[in-house]
Amino acid sequence: MRAYYSADRDKFYADTPDHILGELARGHHFALDLEQKRAWQQQINLLRVALDDEETFTVHFEFAIPRMGKRADAVLMVRGCVFVIEFKVGSDQYDRHAVEQVEDYALDLKNFHHGSHHLSIVPILVPTWVTESKPYQLELALDQVAKPLLIAVADLAQVIRLISRSHHNHVDATQWLSSGYRPTPTIIQAATHLYATHAVTDITRSDADAINLGRTQTVLNDVIDTCRAQGKKAVCFVTGVPGAGKTLAGLNIATQRSASRDDQHATFLSGNGPLVDVLREALARDYALRSKARKSDAHRNVHAFIQNIHHFRDEYVRDEGPPSDHIVIFDEAQRAWTRAQASKFMQTKRAVADFDMSEPEFLLGVMDRHPDWCAVVCLVGGGQEINVGEAGLSEWMAAIRDRFPDWQVHASAQIVQPDYDLNNDARAFIASGQVTLHDDLHLGVSMRSFRAETLSDFISHLLNGDAEAARTAHASLDHYPLVLTRDLNRAKQWLRDQARGSERFGLVASSGAHRLRPEGLHIKAGIDPPVWFLNDRSDVRSSFYLEEVATEFDVQGLELDWTAVCWDADLRYLSGWHGQTFKGTRWQSINDRFRRLYLKNAYRVILTRARQGMVIFVPHGDDADATRPRAFYDGTWDFLLRCGIPAL
CATH class of the missing domain: 3.40.50 (Rossmann fold)
Known part of the structure; x- marks a missing residue:
């Protein structure tokens, strides 16, 4: 079921709260604890009060977000504006994780729910014990997803009324609810969902385009x-x-x-x-959370899988x-x-x-x-x-x-x-x-880059040294931000500016990029893949901190939402691609055809890790340093510009 309970205005007020609660419990399919029952009762009563002055609306309780394996507390449509509401019953603070959660739900609807592609989506977090809202000025991004609004219960009705009054789209609520959902989960999300449910149908696309x-x-x-x-x-x-x-x-x-x-x-x-380690850790964490098992027992449980x-x-x-x-x-x-x-x-x-x-x-x-x-x-x-x-x-x-x-x-x-x-x-x-x-x-169709199914074609042309074909392919990447910079700090800020909710970003480079060290990128230092891929923004070892850089060996088979690809002189463009390996104190040409292929494939891997967009950082180099003169990097920069990638 897309939602456990759905109703228009007439039905919502005709049904008693006990009837609605019964519908929610029937859809739940799990043992219903008293805490969940009380939370639903409060949510029902709060929305009946908040929506009393609205002439028309549709409301959906426990709305499925299959890609994430979760359900939003309530999704509300008023005058063609979609509100995604997450209640935190009994909470007296605007928890950062809860803010990320409701923003993730809104972004998921925008990106993967066909009926929501052209609508404004407003995520709202409502901790029920908070007494004062944060300033609630509506800020819509280019894709019409708003920054999360942090609202106290007393202001919920006013916020819905003020925002919905500015929307006058006619949307057929039934068609919207039944419109196609085309999820493209990360491999971590997919593995977790599969291991928990043994069902793939909710997390795979079945449209004619894929x-x-x-x-x-x-x-x-x-x-x-x-x-x-x-x-x-x-x-x-x-x-x-x-x-x-x-x-x-x-x-x-x-x-x-x-x-x-x-x-x-x-x-x-x-x-x-790294793929095995990351997936095992992700499955073990999820299993331990769902089953209340000890982490060691969870690891033993997933080991055989x-x-x-x-x-x-x-x-x-x-x-x-x-x-x-x-x-x-x-x-x-x-x-x-x-x-x-x-x-x-x-x-x-x-x-x-x-x-x-x-x-x-x-x-x-x-x-x-x-x-x-x-x-x-x-x-x-x-x-x-x-x-x-x-x-x-x-x-x-x-x-x-x-x-x-x-x-x-x-x-x-x-x-x-x-x-x-x-x-x-x-x-x-x-x-x-x-x-x-x-x-x-x-x-044959990439589902990682849901914004750019033809990204792999573009990367292939780029690595084959065909700037004209790459430029043509780049023209089809209009929904996939792809930019160049020669300033690493600017690349990092670009990542922070692009990412919303819990979208993950990080630095990647080839394992041969040894002369990125003057830029502060230490390839040999290595990462701890499960920590880098799974831990949150508060952990200095996570990808979010933009201090540790992952190589092709760390990221092959995995993905992030946004990446900064850090390009060194190991693969440089001088009237064609030339592979180099850094030995001791100098670069040496790679003559073996297989080693040249491995290097090109390393860049293919790191250039295809980003689901939503990437920035490519090409250093300026330094003519005073014989291992990294500007000429080693300028040719690459100029070629990437010719491929159609704009500079920041």
């Missing part, structure tokens, strides 16, 4: 069910642009199967350590039996190690003297130990290999061809594209007859 995740999951579920029914083994390759929802698709399969029969339990595996792929690998080097799960999902499968990298690591770090295979070959071999059936789902990001020894799809294809010819392969038709097929192996692999191609195994 490739429906449901179709991708239908293909995957059909393959898994067929394998189980017929005793077969299969691997599926799901491709997608950055932010298209590959990880969400994998998490959904894992949660669905974890709720079913034992032999269909699925484990989500990722070699991305998301695992580090390297821990899984090490476990089954020691244990030669089949794994407990028949279904595994490998996130960012393109980052699995080559034979040379895996063998070197296992022989030197794990003392496994006879280890001589690639990571894909070993992982598939572990699953092949099942005597009956198994299914492997590989989530593959295009142009996302960012470190030495990462294999792309080549090692997966080689392992299947050479060692597992009886396995079925279901793949996105996009695996032949250069971003996925680094060694040009895919066409021959497809021709073998072992592979079935599916268009629905490719997710």
Whole structure:
């Protein structure tokens, strides 16, 4: 239900408070405690008084905000103006977190609820024991979302009346309520919601503009069910642009199967350590809050759901039996190690003297130990290999061809594209007859940047050095703020000015950006990813403080609302992109084609982390410093301007 209780003026006053309370309790679906019942009673009575002089309105109690997995206390429409009201019953202060909460609800309606796109939305916080309102001058941003109003109970009626009188839009309340909701949650929000409810429908888009995740999951579920029914083994390759929802698709399969029969339990595996740490911490915090469990118990509870792929690998080097799960999902499968990298690591770090295979070959071999059936789902990001020894799809294809010819392969038709097929192996692999191609195994539209679904196209043109194509693509980013500056302090202030509610912002840079240190950015210092991504504005270690900078290794697979991309001379434009690595006291050219690719992909990652907008900071440099003369940076600055990005 969009709301537990909805009514126009006539119904709201015809229904008794006890009837309304009964409707709210019926929609609640949870054990109703006395505190919640009393809060609803007060809210009903306060709004009946506040709206007594209004001739027409519609009111919705417990209005769903699915992306956040929460419900607003009341959403009120008067003369085409939408009020989002959050009551804090028994509170005598305007708590900062409550202010953020009601502003988040308003922003969610504006960004994701189709009927609210062109309406004014006014968030109001009402602590019921506060006796004096804050000055309540209406301040609407460009998107027509107001700054939160902090209002005492006694002034609520007057505030609604004053603001609504200036609006005369005719809005069909029924159509508004039923209009489409197109949420694009962050991966942290999505994982938390999935883990809590085992339901993806409320948090995914199903509009015609986006490739429906449901179709991708239908293909995957059909393959898994067929394998189980017929005793077969299969691997599926799901491709997608950055932010298209590959990880969400994998998490959904894992949660669905974890709720079913034992032999269909699925484990989500990722070699991305920061992603695993952040998601585990987020799930544990949410689980502890919902279940009142101890944090240590919550961590144990979520541990089996998301695992580090390297821990899984090490476990089954020691244990030669089949794994407990028949279904595994490998996130960012393109980052699995080559034979040379895996063998070197296992022989030197794990003392496994006879280890001589690639990571894909070993992982598939572990699953092949099942005597009956198994299914492997590989989530593959295009142009996302960012470190030495990462294999792309080549090692997966080689392992299947050479060692597992009886396995079925279901793949996105996009695996032949250069971003996925680094060694040009895919066409021959497809021709073998072992592979079935599916268009629905490719997710082609970014849902991370809900303001700019074509952002990945723009970034690709930029990194390919095609300023004209980038400029054309930039023209379609009219709702995605993207600016340049050569002043880091100005970049930081821009982030603070853009973010509203609990929208998260932070500094990102490539791991090779060592000469940003004179600007106060210490790449080698590192961050604590769960703290940086999850802690609030009061924590100096959080992204909000703009003191610690995250690299591509920290942020791949995750996202923020707003970012400042700090661009160093490791990737500089001089009639084309040139990669450099800083060794000792000087820059050295990168000649190896794979290392050049990893560097470009590092910038692709950090340039695609922002959901709502970003500022790019390019230092001036200093001719007195041989490691950072102005010429190292001016070419990059000029090229980015040519790509259509305006200077602040």
